[in-house]
Amino acid sequence: xxxxxxxxxxxxxxxxxxxxxxxxxxxxxxxxxxxxxxxxxxxxxxxxxxxxxxxxxxxxxxxxxxxxxxxxxxxxxxxxxxxxxxxxxxxxxxxxxxxxxxxxxxxxxxxxxxxxxxxxxxxxxxxxxxxxxxxxxxxxxxxxxxxxxxxxxxxxxxxxxxxxxxxxxxxxxxxxxxxxxxxxxxxxxxxxxxxxxxxxxxxxxxxxxxxxxxxxxxxxxxxxxxxxxxxxxxxxxxxxxxxxxxxxxxxxxxxxxxxxxxxxxxxxxxxxxxxxxxxxxxxxxxxxxxxxxxxxxxxxxxxxxxxxxxxxxxxxxxxxxxxxxxxxxxxxxxxxxxxxxxxxxxxxxxxxxxxxxxxxxxxxxxxxxxxxxxxxxxxxxxxxxxxxxxxxxxxxxxxxxxxxxxxxxxxxxxxxxxxxxxxxxxxxxxxxxxxxxxxxxxxxxxxxxxxxxxxxxxxxxxxxxxxxxxxxxxxxxxxxxxxxxxxxxxxxxxxxxxxxxxxxxxxxxxxxxxxxxxxxxxxxxxxxxxxxxxxxxxxxxxxxxxxxxxxxxxxxxxxxxxxxxxxxxxxxxxxxxxxxx
Numbered sequence: 049x050x051x052x053x054x055x056x057x058x059x060x061x062x063x064x065x066x067x068x069x070x071x072x073x074x075x076x077x078x079x080x081x082x083x084x085x086x087x088x089x090x091x092x093x094x095x096x097x098x099x100x101x102x103x104x105x106x107x108x109x110x111x112x113x114x115x116x117x118x119x120x121x122x123x124x125x126x127x128x129x130x131x132x133x134x135x136x137x138x139x140x141x142x143x144x145x146x147x148x149x150x151x152x153x154x155x156x157x158x159x160x161x162x163x164x165x166x167x168x169x170x171x172x173x174x175x176x177x178x179x180x181x182x183x184x185x186x187x188x189x190x191x192x193x194x195x196x197x198x199x200x201x202x203x204x205x206x207x208x209x210x211x212x213x214x215x216x217x218x219x220x221x222x223x224x225x226x227x228x229x230x231x232x233x234x235x236x237x238x239x240x241x242x243x244x245x246x247x248x249x250x251x252x253x254x255x256x257x258x259x260x261x262x263x264x265x266x267x268x269x270x271x272x273x274x275x276x277x278x279x280x281x282x283x284x285x286x287x288x289x290x291x292x293x294x295x296x297x298x299x300x301x302x303x304x305x306x307x308x309x310x311x312x313x314x315x316x317x318x319x320x321x322x323x324x325x326x327x328x329x330x331x332x333x334x335x336x337x338x339x340x341x342x343x344x345x346x347x348x349x350x351x352x353x354x355x356x357x358x359x360x361x362x363x364x365x366x367x368x369x370x371x372x373x374x375x376x377x378x379x380x381x382x383x384x385x386x387x388x389x390x391x392x393x394x395x396x397x398x399x400x401x402x403x404x405x406x407x408x409x410x411x412x413x414x415x416x417x418x419x420x421x422x423x424x425x426x427x428x429x430x431x432x433x434x435x436x437x438x439x440x441x442x443x444x445x446x447x448x449x450x451x452x453x454x455x456x457x458x459x460x461x462x463x464x465x466x467x468x469x470x471x472x473x474x475x476x477x478x479x480x481x482x483x484x485x486x487x488x489x490x491x492x493x494x495x496x497x498x499x500x501x502x503x504x505x506x507x508x509x510x511x512x513x514x515x516x517x518x519x520x521x522x523x524x525x526x527x528x529x530x531x532x533x534x535x536x537x538x539x540x541x542x543x544x545x546x547x548x549x550x551x552x553x554x555x556x557x558x559x560x561x562x563x564x565x566x567x568x569x570x571x572x573x574x575x576x577x578x579x580x581x582x583x584x585x586x587x588x589x590x591x592x593x594x595x596x597x598x599x600x601x602x603x604x605x606x607x608x609x610x611x612x613x614x615x616x617x618x619x620x621x622x623x624x625x626x627x628x629x
Contacts, residue, residue: 079265091187095199107195115141129200161188165196238266254281304391310384352376473515477626487523499536507545511626512552526556534560557618563611
């Protein structure tokens, strides 16, 4: 039995010794390869960090002093050799070479890692350095502004053979039971933890960690995996934060933003642009003509991609006739040029400019007419001997035109006040029937003189939150307008009630000449008249309805008109509901 046990123990020990020896050799080679890979990754990371730190700077000879200082600082801190090479392969700074000796350093364009970096790729190699005389591992990355940043270090020594011999000797001594305990303790648990952490990271769990801390190679690998997870988590959070900030900025812009890649496909279209262009569905990856369907926009973007400078165009959209100003310019993207375009809606600006031009023209015309008449008749009075009757007639004409001029100036001042954002209004709850009755009573005599039947109808005695003076001005202007365009024998009615939506409403209805459909959208414009001759003959300035619109808007109300030629017109004003109801 004893000899059998001895043979079993001997066989177990021999088998364990052979297996452990072979496994040790394989493990050592694997760890060495992994260690070399990690070392190269660290060198690449150091090179990329240096290149990122130099973003905006250029690798040129005039900057050699600053580059040398940076290389020496990295050398002192990490022990790495740092080299800066320009695009033609010349070394402008090296941590292991004095500045005065750089002229004797051979051109590096033929070095494998340099050649790869000059082509825009990461390059690496391991060889005997002709400059410093040591065997080094090199990692080189391209610099954004041209040139190469290279980092080199001696390849780390493999784990000492004495360690593996000790493990093998221990395994031989402990044999059977000790062997599986040793494997489980030294390799089994840390490898399982490392594998679990790597699988978790690959599945998207950036909180996965090995939780293994040891001073051996597996401990270093576990620590590297943990660092990788932490860095991935930090970088992903940073990228997510920057993306959220960009999305917030783009979503809050009043301008439309469109970004195209080098193939002319849409990378980004912010919400404002989608609203302007009425874009529907997912636009990413589409060509602009597919998503926007506007040839002028497509042409502007194409010109920006093909040209050297920005393109500025004004583009009219077909559906709603909006006018957009687009600023488009190209930017480097991949192997070509992308395009970023910003769209400004200038429809309202152009409309206001047109209104301003029309106002100046109309105001000049309206003022010139009475002034010309006054001047002409005054000159006639001065230069001619006229009878007393002719003088009186001319003076009456001058008085009439001066009164018209005075009304025009008064209405211009009133319109200016109504359009002003600082219009002093004091709205409070008012009974519309009372205000309407008072206003109509003051105009009854004017209606009677023109042979017009004017009356008040109260469908519902409602209250509104309005400024009394502004509301009176609105009603006076509407009634005066109705009197002017209603023939003798006609009827004008002031009606108090509610709008279909429930808001308080006052209406002025007449049986006058009516308004053609083509003119209804413009009658609230300044100086616009349906019948110019009739309006001027009755002393109208063409500003009354414009004043009505602005006063109503200043109180939070709305105005409108319903009319038919030869039948009459009904102007209505909806007002805010009284706060007490």
